[in-house]
Amino acid sequence: MSERSTTSYRRLFEVRLLHHYWLDNGGQIFDTLPADMQAARLLGYDVRPLLRVAPTPSTLKQLAGLRCLFMPTAQGFVVAAPGEATFPTDTAFSFSVAIADGQCLDYTALTFRAQAIQEAADPGDLSPTRMVYRYKADVPVLSNLTGVKRDFGAGPVLFLSRDYPAPAASDAVESMVLSAGALLQLTGDNPGAATEQLGASATDMPVFLHQGDVPAIAPPAGVVGAPARGVQLGDDVPDDVFALITLTAVRAGDDDFSFVDGTGAPKAPATVYEVRLKNRSTWWTYLDKRTGAQIAAEPQPLPLTFFGNAGTRQKPSRGIVKAQTSGARITRLVSEIYI
Known part of the structure; x- marks a missing residue:
């Protein structure tokens, strides 16, 4: 009789990608709806027709080596690990988010910023091996090392977006900024843009994906033509990237954002992260x-x-x-x- 071995799995972490166009009720945001209405919204919610998430090639190889499983879900995705698995504190995974339905950009805030692909090079380098770098502008990078949390009464909600920035002269339409503790959104481009108040207290609001999540680009010395903000494309970052998510096992200074415990084992219950997309x-x-x-x-x-x-x-x-x-x-x- 042949031997048969089985492996039990448990969740390592979960990421929820929640779009408020499908969750809010008119002018009332999802987080202020009654609990039974929130549950009903989530029960009927499915992000997969809107956004496509996949591990980057390096992470896919890493997950296979660790015998971990990546599973898309209606609310986002889950990574599961063998029950006995432990992880070094610097274990890091990355995931690429792409648009599955272009029509969702019509009702998603911040999408008037074109995520154009640009090439950059050193004009003084005329050698046959001249390096050409490829970048994509205005791609946000979301991380549990820089995300912020809010407590709406049922425990902390871990957002992968950074905290909102102060107003800047370069802010464009739909930028979200802090002003005297309130959360404002620009209704046009600066200079002289008007604003609308999204919340009198930003700490009482979810942390939506915003312009501060897009990192500055620092090209190599002498290289020109790169956008000011975005990501570098390459073997690990595909051309169709809309956003990148990077998760590291331990966040020093705020263990709520870690997805393993002090022994390197997955936390129980598993850590849940959220990305919120603002409706236009x-x-x-x-x-x-x-x-x-x-x-x-x-x-x-x-x-x-x-x-x-x-x-x-x-x-x-x-x-x-x-x-x-x-x-x-x-x-x-x-x-x-x-x-």
């Missing part, structure tokens, strides 16, 4: 469907959501959002509603 807010403009003439307009930008209605009139469909401009500046984002 636009100026709702009502047009006569026969003549195209403007009939009415909301006095302030309103959030786009699948459930509920932030306004008092017909809400926009999941269509293209138009940018009103003044020269090269975006002054506001508009949803046109024909009635």
Whole structure:
């Protein structure tokens, strides 16, 4: 009789990718909904038609060597490890997030920044082996080493985004900034951009993916043509990358963000991280469907959501959002509603 061996697995960590277009209820954000409504939202939520997540090639090889399993889920993904596995404190994994449905960019904040691929090189290097570097602009990098947490009463929620930055002259439309403790979002490009208040206290709000999550690029000396912010492309970072997630076993100074305990074993219960995608807010403009003439307009930008209605009139469909401009500046984002 042949021998048969089995391996028991347990979760090493989980990452949830939660898009507020599908979770909020009109003008009410998901985190303030009653518990039963939150549960219902999550039960019907599936991020896989929107975003595609995969381990980077180096991480895929590393997971195989450790006999770990990567499993996409409706809310994001899980990595499971053999029950007896332990991990060094500097164990690190990385995951590439790509867009599965381009239409989701129409209702996702910050996507007016083009993630263009740019090549960079040293113009003084004319050798046959001249190195050409490839970068992708405005790609965020999310990490448990730099993420922040919020406590909404049921324990800390571990966000992989950094804390929100202070306002800067370079801020563009939909940038999220802190001002006197409040969370504001720009409704146009600087200079002179107006803002809307997302929350009177930023610490009472989830930490959405924001412009501060995009790292600065420092190309090698003499190399020109690289974008100011983004990531370098290569064998481990594919061209279709929308965001990168990097997770390290231990975060010194804040063990909540570690995914192993003091012995190197997976924590019980497993650590759960969250990435929150902000739904877009636009100026709702009502047009006569026969003549195209403007009939009415909301006095302030309103959030786009699948459930509920932030306004008092017909809400926009999941269509293209138009940018009103003044020269090269975006002054506001508009949803046109024909009635």
